[in-house]
Amino acid sequence: MKLNRMLKMGMVGGGPGAFIGEVHRKAARMDGGIELVGGAFDINPRKSKQMGRELYLNSRRVYRTYTEMIEKELKLPVGERFDFISVTTPNNWHFPIARDLLDAGFHVMCEKPMTFDVKEAKQLRNIVKKSRKVFGLMHNYTGYPMVKLARDLVRGGELGKIRKIVVQYPQGWLAQPIERTGQQQAAWRTDPKQSGGAGCMGDIGTHAENLSEYITGLKITHICADLTIFVKGRRLDDDGNCLLRFNNGAKGILHASQISIGEENNLAIWIYGEEKSLEWRQEHPNYLHVKTPDGPVQVWRRGNDYVGEKSPAAGRATRLPFGHPEAFFEAFANIYCNFADTVRANMTKTKPDPLALDFPNVDDGLRGMLFIDSVLVSTKSKQKWTAFKKA
Ligand code: NAD
DSSP states (O other): OOOOSOEEEEEEEOOTTOSHHHHHHHHHTTTSSEEEEEEEOOSSHHHHHHHHHHTTOOGGGBOSSHHHHHHHHHTSOTTTSOSEEEEESOGGGHHHHHHHHHHTTOEEEEOSSOSSSHHHHHHHHHHHHHHTOOEEEOOGGGGSHHHHHHHHHHHTTTTOSEEEEEEEEEOOTTSSOGGGGTOHHHHHHTOHHHHOSOSHIIIIIHHHHHHHHHHHOOOEEEEEEEEEOOSTTOOSOSEEEEEEEETTSOEEEEEEESOOTTOSSOOEEEEEESSOEEEEETTSTTEEEEEOSSSOOEEEETTSHHHHHHOHHHHHTOOSOTTSOOOHHHHHHHHHHHHHHHHHHHHTTOOOOGGGGOSOOHHHHHHHHHHHHHHHHHHHOSSOOEEOOOO
16 A cells, blocks of 8 residues: 655754754655644744744644644544654653654654663663654764765675774864853753753764764774863863774774864764775765775765665665765755655555665664763773673
């Protein structure tokens, strides 16, 4: 059976002035298979309604709170109610909202880090498994075609055995205490009650951790971490350096920072094998550099047939011909495409295309929370080297 209509999307978070909710809305609708129908967009009920008006939504589908949303949506017949709901609130709300949505029978797309702590992450994993609903996690950097190509090259053995992984995510926007000026995104990220046990490491260190494991298929087994709070009076780390050990014996370095003045979103990864190495930079995402010991650097460029031939996942994640840059929105849209195809398969009780299952899920979310926990234990310990916590 085929679903002859667009998927109906609801959203929690993404109110007036919010950052990532709007990126979700634009990306989800990019390919025409998803329509935004409504949501509970803001912690302030009045602003939620305002957002609904700004988006020209039917006011009956714009709710004052997410609990009202669940209650009223469940009164609508299946097919009319939201099929899935995206959670784009600060971290402390991810778990209660995702749990209640899954319990009510909705598929869920959730922002990272998945929960507030490991306990919630384990609970959520059990809820997802029992629910048989589709749960996606927005580690958007795995949506880039050249990251998928990197994964397929590494996992296909092109680089030889992996020896070393260097991954960085420096930003500079929190170099000053802008949270004290009321800057919305800074205010909750630097508040332990809303952000969780880690600041910078939870916010962007988890992206670096996820990217390293996604591309290599390896797992971090041990961490030696050194977190710092550079800005006086701040309560959560704004910078961190980690040494890593991986389960094949590879060694690594992960550095994340929000006080590195001049850096914007300088996420980059270098993977060194016994035969070749590769380099990918988020600020230049259409290129993947492959290096050999004795030849010129090879530059793989997105949109060329040779990319799709080597990596069907990268081909599937490409919309524009070469030379017309694709970037952040498209990477989000790629996560949504695979998630939506998997939701459609679930709804029609058919098998999803194996390529559609290529989006971050609840297990990746749990790895992220275990990463944060292990980093926090290591930074406080005198022994330093800390085993990555078990799931
Ligand atoms: P933001 O402060 O800009 O927006 C948060 C929105 O959520 C606000 O509109 C707020 O009113 C609303 N909200 C809070 N609690 C709510 C509730 N209970 N019900 C309904 N709405 C509620 O924050 P942001 O920067 O957009 O970050 C939101 C989430 O997205 C965070 O978890 C963050 O880690 C994540 N994020 C991910 C990426 C990425 O690249 N994947 C980038 C930025 C942010």
